[in-house]
Amino acid sequence: MSDTFEKPADAVGAAEDPTSPVLRLESVRKTYGKDTVVLRDVDLEVAPHTVTALIGASGSGKSTLLRCVNLLEEIDDGAILLDGEDITDPRIDPDTVRRRIGVVFQAYNLFPHMTVLDNITLAPRRVHGVAKEEAEERARELLERLGLGAKATSYPDRLSGGQQQRAAIVRALAVRPRLLLLDEITAALDPELVGEVLNVVRDLKDEGMTMVLATHEMGFAREVADQVCFLDAGVVRERGTPAELFGAPKEARTQQFLKRIVEAGRL
Structure with a gap:
């Protein structure tokens, strides 16, 4: 797919710098109502041609984070930058931004x-x-x-x-x-069908697609990701390479989460 990831002719934003993050979140905060904080001051950088895996229990904020990046949810504070441009600026047309972001949800939505x-x-x-x-x-x-x-x-x-x-x-x-977001894309599949979808993601990584994926497939995240972020109660508790996060997690909450994953036979 060497031609798959060409920049759209109608793309907006600054010229792409191969040394700058494709995506950057700066102190992003999202609440529902007055008391439910879903994302708490989230910082994140995604380099070009890399895969970032978001892991964590259901309700930890993974899907909400992806929806905020695609401007399907409005953030309450902070900023989201795509190729250096603040796409959460109210003067930005969301539809123009979405032309540069591909999204695949749990449900196929065909x-x-x-x-x-x-x-x-x-x-x-x-x-x-x-x-x-x-x-x-x-x-x-x-x-x-x-x-x-x-x-x-x-x-x-x-x-x-x-x-x-x-x-x-x-x-x-x-x-x-420019950026592909994958939200638990194997969650609705029978186990025997998971492999064929994950193989597609492997191929996309090999071909240089920049991706952020929320997943419960821990073994797959360990294999394919360049960066893994553990979300807990809307906070990025820990981040690192797969070897660092899965092999030697530093935070007690990360250790507890991964211990349960191992005990369940999912890693």
Whole structure:
């Protein structure tokens, strides 16, 4: 997929600097109501062509963090920068920002009344103004690379869960995102289908895609991530390389969490 990650022609923001973070969160805070703090002064940097894995118990803030990055949730304080530009500035058009960010959720969110090909080409054609022929050519190329070439004209209900999730990944890649967010993309899959989706993420890493993924697949995070962040009650309690965080965690809460993961046979 050497051409998969080209910068969109209509992208906004500063020129990309290969030495600067693609994504930076500065003291990001998110609350629901008056008393429920979901993210507490979160700082995070994601370097180009790296994978950052967010781990932690359900309710720790992983999915909310990703939704804030994609501007699906408004933050209450702090800043989120994409290629050096503060995308949480109220003067920024969220739709313009989202053109540079691909997102894959737990649920596949494919339109059931549209073929796989139409699902994938919808955003390139409607949002990015790509000609139908060009959008379909790229979609078919991506489908072929992800083992779905024969499914272009199928409807989602004719695909297995793993195939639907791979189609959702193709849809996210079709707009040539600068950054790809993956939110528990194996959570809704049968165990036997998890591997085929994780193989796609491995390939994307090898090809240089910048990704932030929230996952409960600890072994996979250990294998594929360049940086692992442990979230607990909306706080990044600890971060480091997989070897550091999984092999020698420093914080007591991290140690407790990983001990339970090991006891459950998930690491």
